[in-house]
Amino acid sequence: MTLDPAAKLAIDIARIRKDFPILDREVRPGVPLVYLDSAATSQKPAQVLDAMRDYYERHNANVHRGIHTLAEEATAIYEGARAKVATFVNASSPSEIVFTKNSSEALNLLAHVLPFGPGDDVVVTEMEHHSNLVPWQLATQRTGATLKWIGLTDDGRLDLDDLDRVITERTKVVSFVHQSNLLGTINPVDAMVAKARSVGARVVLDCSQSVPHMGVDVQALGVDAIAFTGHKMLGPTGIGVLWAPLARLEEWPPFLGGGEMIDEVTMAGSTWAVPPHKYEAGTPPIAEAAGLGAAVDYLTDVGMDAVRVHEHELTAYALEQLQSIEGLRIIGPPTAEMRGGAISFALGDLHPHDVGQLLDEHGIAVRVGHHCARPACLRYGVPATTRASVHLYSSTEDIDALVEGLRQVKVFFGA
Amino acid sequence: MSVDSMYQEIILDHYKNPHHKGLREPYDAQVHHLNPTCGDEITLRVSLDGENVADVSYDSEGCSISQASASVLTDLVIGRSVAHGQAAYDAFVELMQSKGQLEPDEDVLEDAVAFAGVSKYPARVKCALLAWMAWRDAVLQAAADVSGSAS
Ligand SMILES: Cc1ncc(COP(=O)(O)O)c(C=O)c1O
Numbered sequence: 001m002t003l004d005p006a007a008k009l010a011i012d013i014a015r016i017r018k019d020f021p022i023l024d025r026e027v028r029p030g031v032p033l034v035y036l037d038s039a040a041t042s043q044k045p046a047q048v049l050d051a052m053r054d055y056y057e058r059h060n061a062n063v064h065r066g067i068h069t070l071a072e073e074a075t076a077i078y079e080g081a082r083a084k085v086a087t088f089v090n091a092s093s094p095s096e097i098v099f100t101k102n103s104s105e106a107l108n109l110l111a112h113v114l115p116f117g118p119g120d121d122v123v124v125t126e127m128e129h130h131s132n133l134v135p136w137q138l139a140t141q142r143t144g145a146t147l148k149w150i151g152l153t154d155d156g157r158l159d160l161d162d163l164d165r166v167i168t169e170r171t172k173v174v175s176f177v178h179q180s181n182l183l184g185t186i187n188p189v190d191a192m193v194a195k196a197r198s199v200g201a202r203v204v205l206d207c208s209q210s211v212p213h214m215g216v217d218v219q220a221l222g223v224d225a226i227a228f229t230g231h232k233m234l235g236p237t238g239i240g241v242l243w244a245p246l247a248r249l250e251e252w253p254p255f256l257g258g259g260e261m262i263d264e265v266t267m268a269g270s271t272w273a274v275p276p277h278k279y280e281a282g283t284p285p286i287a288e289a290a291g292l293g294a295a296v297d298y299l300t301d302v303g304m305d306a307v308r309v310h311e312h313e314l315t316a317y318a319l320e321q322l323q324s325i326e327g328l329r330i331i332g333p334p335t336a337e338m339r340g341g342a343i344s345f346a347l348g349d350l351h352p353h354d355v356g357q358l359l360d361e362h363g364i365a366v367r368v369g370h371h372c373a374r375p376a377c378l379r380y381g382v383p384a385t386t387r388a389s390v391h392l393y394s395s396t397e398d399i400d401a402l403v404e405g406l407r408q409v410k411v412f413f414g415a
Numbered sequence: 416m417s418v419d420s421m422y423q424e425i426i427l428d429h430y431k432n433p434h435h436k437g438l439r440e441p442y443d444a445q446v447h448h449l450n451p452t453c454g455d456e457i458t459l460r461v462s463l464d465g466e467n468v469a470d471v472s473y474d475s476e477g478c479s480i481s482q483a484s485a486s487v488l489t490d491l492v493i494g495r496s497v498a499h500g501q502a503a504y505d506a507f508v509e510l511m512q513s514k515g516q517l518e519p520d521e522d523v524l525e526d527a528v529a530f531a532g533v534s535k536y537p538a539r540v541k542c543a544l545l546a547w548m549a550w551r552d553a554v555l556q557a558a559a560d561v562s563g564s565a566s
Contacts, residue, residue: 353453353478353542361418369453383454383476412422413479 019045031363039342039389051294081293104131106227106242111135113252116172118144156183156332175204182373183332215304235295239288249275256281344385420532429483439472443557448549461553485546
């Protein structure tokens with residue numbers, strides 16, 4: 001990834017923060033919020049909230065059903081959001097963008113429709129979010145295929161020495177995370193894709209933590225499908241995205257059945273609508289699409305390179321500051337190279353619950369637990385971690401507050 | 416609401432120096448309980464002697480609240496009747512569900528009254544309850560085994 005240092009100039013933190021009303025609130029009287037849990041969900045700018053309100057106040061109707069004015073406006077908003085998302089990830093056509101409920105649903109969909117069976121292998125990695133692990137566990141159990149995984153190195157990277165052993169002629173699907181929500185690691189997509197292609201396997205990329213934080217170009221990635229989720233990219237909850245080339249969406253069978261996804265229906269059987277509608281059974285998340293479209297506009301205005309540079313610098317600063325605290329151990333890559341802004345750590349022997357509770361006392365919101373990546377926690381010998389994570393509105397002041405908070409946690413527990 | 420109401424001195428003492436920790440023989444039942452949202456775990460053994468609790472031993476990993484709670488629990492139940500332990504369990508569960516509205520009975524709960532403040536933090540109630548749920552599960556199994564083999 002090449003970063004344009006000039007892009008940084010575009011980020012005016014003070015101006016951006018004004019767009020996020022929640023960043024102004026106090027957690028308790030006199031205790032301002034320091035939000036460092038953006039990897040769990042991002043905050044939403046007023047532009048997103050306005051778009052959703054405007055949709056309900058002025059345009060609310062069901063989509064693709066009816067010819068009255070509101071129905072046409074609602075359809076235009078919904079399909080317009082699809083086109084914005086397509087441009088955002090450089091898809092060749094809006095028809096390649098399927099709206100789902102979230103990343104998890106998109107990944108479940110893929111685990112259902114990709115073809116594999118007895119004697120075949122599906123490969124994941126040890127750093128997957130449960131949403132990119134459990135669907136494949138279920139699917140391999142159901143079909144009689146075998147689930148295999150690539151292990152991790154001590155510094156939080158994929159163990160590429162495992163590639164030749166794990167990915168073989170039997171491998172039909174390789175599904176892995178672009179940027180880890182637990183470790184922050186950005187994975188080497190090119191090396192993984194090259195290996196998968198050499199054995200003819202399909203490649204799925206979980207972009208839940210990458211699309212919100214860096215420019216992602218689906219055509220450059222060279223994978224067969226990606227999944228991401230609206231609520232981590234300044235959009236609302238309740239909407240996610242599956243991207244796959246049109247040819248794949250045409251070739252794979254349907255997932256959920258219902259209204260909108262059909263072409264012709266008789267009591268004896270049905271035929272399917274063309275993609276993306278084939279994968280969108282029932283009334284879709286219309287207001288959420290309006291919100292996601294506004295979120296994509298917002299990110300595009302700021303510029304994803306600028307977002308990436310800002311977060312990269314913040315991550316480097318945070319890693320350096322955190323590691324100046326005695327007894328603090330980073331779980332994941334210790335430097336900002338090929339890494340995003342989700343930083344997990346252990347503070348001595350203190351349990352993350354205790355750390356998180358005391359930070360909350362200072363208004364600092366971090367996440368504690370296994371972050372839906374329990375196997376990776378087990379790999380690093382920790383039951384749970386404390387995780388701080390940033391987004392475009394995060395500032396060095398947020399990091400300073402965290403570091404000061406952690407020092408006070410240590411004093412409190414005499415650690 | 417201040418965090419000091421949760422992290423009472425008694426709790427921090429039990430956390431730093433847990434009582435009766437470690438797994439011991441003999442035992443009549445062993446259970447393993449897990450808090451899937453935060454990864455706290457406990458393996459707990461109960462050894463009964465007729466109507467009495469001869470020993471409760473455990474190995475656990477987790478936050479200060481879950482660790483202190485296990486320690487306090489063992490103080491309350493070891494060497495006493497199963498019925499007494501049951502009463503303590505009921506009182507503790509009621510206290511944890513009280514959202515800080517209950518004045519705990521020190522005669523029944525002893526050091527466990529220090530957990531009253533925890534009940535104001537919904538996310539932490541399950542930490543405090545982990546060892547107690549394991550204890551109840553184990554004692555039911557042990558009692559079933561003991562009565563089963565006696566008849
Ligand atoms: C890497 C990764 N994959 C998948 C998900 C699942 O996203 P969602 O809960 O929106 O389906 C998340 C977020 O929690 C994530 O961080």
